[in-house]
Amino acid sequence: MAIQTLTKTEKKALWYVLFTYYNAEKRVKEHINNLAKNEYRGQIIKAEVPVQKITVSRGGKIKQVEEKIFPGYVFVKAVMTPEVMAALKRINGVAHFVGGGNEPVPITPAEVKRARIQDNLSEEFKDGDTVMIADGPFENFVGKVVKINGRNISVSLNMFGRDIEVIFSEEQLEKLQECG
Numbered sequence: 632m633a634i635q636t637l638t639k640t641e642k643k644a645l646w647y648v649l650f651t652y653y654n655a656e657k658r659v660k661e662h663i664n665n666l667a668k669n670e671y672r673g674q675i676i677k678a679e680v681p682v683q684k685i686t687v688s689r690g691g692k693i694k695q696v697e698e699k700i701f702p703g704y705v706f707v708k709a710v711m712t713p714e715v716m717a718a719l720k721r722i723n724g725v726a727h728f729v730g731g732g733n734e735p736v737p738i739t740p741a742e743v744k745r746a747r748i749q750d751n752l753s754e755e756f757k758d759g760d761t762v763m764i765a766d767g768p769f770e771n772f773v774g775k776v777v778k779i780n781g782r783n784i785s786v787s788l789n790m791f792g793r794d795i796e797v798i799f800s801e802e803q804l805e806k807l808q809e810c811g
Contacts (some may be wrong), residue, residue, distance in 0.1 A: 655724030
C-alpha cells in the first residue's frame with residue numbers, strides 16, 4: 632500500500648468566488664466539478680454552492696429544504712492559472728469573478744469559514760483515513776483518523792512504540808491518498 636500526498640500545485644489552491652446568472656449555480660458547480668475530474672485535474676480542486684437546511688411549511692406539511700446561503704454565487708477552489716481562469720469564464724451561466732479588476736481575488740480562510748464552505752476534514756475525511764500533520768509540534772507525523780468531532784479531529788499517532796490519540800484542528804491536517 633503506497634501513500635500519495637497532495638501535489639505542490641494542489642496545496643497552492645485558493646478559494647475564489649464566481650458570480651452566476653439567476654438559478655445557474657447548480658449547473659455551474661457541476662460543470663466545474665466535471666472539469667476538476669478531467670481536463671483540469673489538480674488545478675481545479677472543487678466547486679461549492681453553500682447551502683443551509685431550513686424548515687418550511689408547505690401545504691400544511693412541515694419539511695426541511697436546502698436554501699442557498701449566497702444565491703448567485705459559486706465558490707471555486709483552484710490554482711488560478713490563465714488557462715483555468717479562461718476555462719471558468721467560458722462556462723455557460725458564469726457572469727464574472729468577484730474581485731477587483733480583471734483578475735480574480737482569492738477569499739481569506741476566515742471568509743471560507745463564514746461562507747460555510749465544506750473545505751474541511753469532516754467532508755473529506757472519515758474514520759480510518761491516513762493523514763499527515765502539517766503544522767505544530769507533530770509536523771510531518773503520519774497517523775490515522777479515529778474520531779471527528781466538529782472541527783476537532785482525533786488522530787492516532789505511533790510514538791515510542793505505542794499508539795497515542797492527539798486532537799488536531801482540521802487546518803493542521805493533510806489527507807494522504809492511498810494508491811494501489
